[in-house]
Amino acid sequence: MAGVTLRGVKKRYPGGFEAIKGIDLDVPDGDLCVFVGPSGCGKSTLLRIVAGLETASEGTVAIGGRDVGALGPAERDVAMVFQNYALYPHMSVFDNMAYGLRNRGAARPEIEARVAEAAAMLDLSALLARKPRELSGGQRQRVAMGRAIVRKPALFLFDEPLSNLDAKLRARMRVEIRALQRRLGTTAIHVTHDQLEAMTMADTLVVLNAGRVEQVGKPADVYARPANRFVAGFLGSPEMNFLDGEAGPDGRIDFGALGSLSAGAGARAPVSRKVVAGIRPENLAPAEGDGPDRLSLTVDFVEELGAARLVYASREGRRVVVHTAAHGGWAPGAPLALTAAAGDVRLFDPQGGAALG
Amino acid sequence: MPPRANLRAIALHAALILGAAALAVPIWLAFVAATRASADFVAGDVGWLPGPHGFANFWTVLAAGDSADGLPPAWPMLLTTLVVALLIALGKIAVSLPAAFAVTYFRFPFRSLAFWTIFLTLMLPVEVRIVPTFQVVADLGLLNSWAGLSLPLIASATATFLFRQTFMSVPDELTEAARIDAAGPLRFFFDVLLPLSRTNVAALFVILFIYGWNQYLWPLMVTTEPRFYTIVVGIQRLALAADEGTAVWHYVMATAILALVPPVAVVVGMRKLFVRGLVETEK
């Protein structure tokens, strides 16, 4: 078991493209760390650098306090699950799981015991004689997990292992992987571009963008206090509403024709300044009475989700989404007044997007 | 079925039947000729239906021989040809698999030079380089030997290319999974690459076996001893004799039919793997 430490890691691909632009990161022992970010941000590259499948152009990687820069993937004591599972198509499920142990010279009884144990954990015991092509997608996924856990490695590396599954199965496997990792207590790095998967699974969330770390933290903290506009927009679905406004000395944000809202103490500016206000859809609610904190809009359309609904409203081309459990007169074309608590209005610098206050 | 689709099916089938017939008729005629007596050829009356001498002719050609016409039995020649064809086919596969492995998976100095050198030999089949190759084989003292018969035909750019193509279609993730599973290059080759290329190896074996079986010019040049005569050389010698008077065309045809049997058997026996090896792209 081991933590992972990255220091000043950079990766330039042949051809000059810099996929990783300098990353420092500490993943504590036993942690489930999730790398999340949009497609092409370098998640896989970073994971493969940790695995030893790719070499860092600069910087150091340590696993369990040991610098692994000079070691190949087999010597790093890591196990990886690939997006397409990369099962050996000609080997049975048993052989797929046993191959790494065999190559490491494990004795036959030990191999059988370990495979049986992993198969029982993953509900694969009845499938050991099958070939991968005779399995469903979810079963293949579990075999790939099995191949990783039989080895009892110091570190699990998961590269989007759930992205080929349908939504229901993905939700179930999310929970199973989470539980399995807890039970084994093995440090794991899980890569995904799915923010929901990232939020639900992570002990530590690492938001990546364009080869850089945007923010590291517990999922709830990162969600509640995004460090910048990118993180704020990336986490949460539907996306946070962003509205251009002007912050005055009284701590109110003026949105022009839409109205105004009061924001937290951090919003108070000695002189008026332009800001971008971010409000999550679930933090917007219909305004009661006629207080000053209100946005006046018109309902465009409503998306019914069953337990809740998304109300899209706009005014003068500026659109907001409200996520609400309330049923009510959301008729398209009807006027709508919305409000939000001061603490739920996050402010960002219009230049650069850093969080203010 | 709508009439248009009907017409289409009829036209397709007609084309297929015609094609099959065009290929089968000469073989049928050879078979008919192989069942006739010498006199039928002198009379110029062979016809379309088998004669009564089939068993006798095939027995004579295969096992007994016919000393009156200077005809040796064919089975030793068939055996020789089988050995040569197997040596060539297996030799080519044994050489080109590691060659393809090297140029696909390893970054060594002059890799592209090695690659293009292999590529160049594509333009140098044995017929083109026959004089210098003969010289080399003679200098090495390999005339009238199994090595002399097969070695110069074994180096194979075609097979190397095919295997390179096959290997490149193996997903990178599989290579990476094997690296994480602590499989070194040799383990990876034997445990992963080779089993995955099974159908391609089979398809290539069929093609190369037939290539080896049909070799004519090279065996004719490097062997003078009858025990190294291949069946194609044997047919040629028989045909020569037939031309010179004794009308043994029934024996020539019987030998030709016999020479057809092993390659056909190989194709039929490996048909399934062969077709899969040619059409399968997914790994």
Ligand SMILES: Nc1ncnc2c1ncn2[C@@H]1O[C@H](COP(=O)(O)OP(=O)(O)OP(=O)(O)O)[C@@H](O)[C@H]1O
């Ligand atoms: N072998 C390579 N050579 C050059 N550039 C590469 C190579 N592999 C990846 N890249 C580039 O590096 C960047 C990061 O790639 P990476 O595969 O790490 O993205 P990712 O975050 O995993 O994306 P996805 O979610 O789509 O898998 C991309 O812009 C990609 O084009």
Ligand SMILES: [Mg+2]
């Ligand atoms: Mg990726």
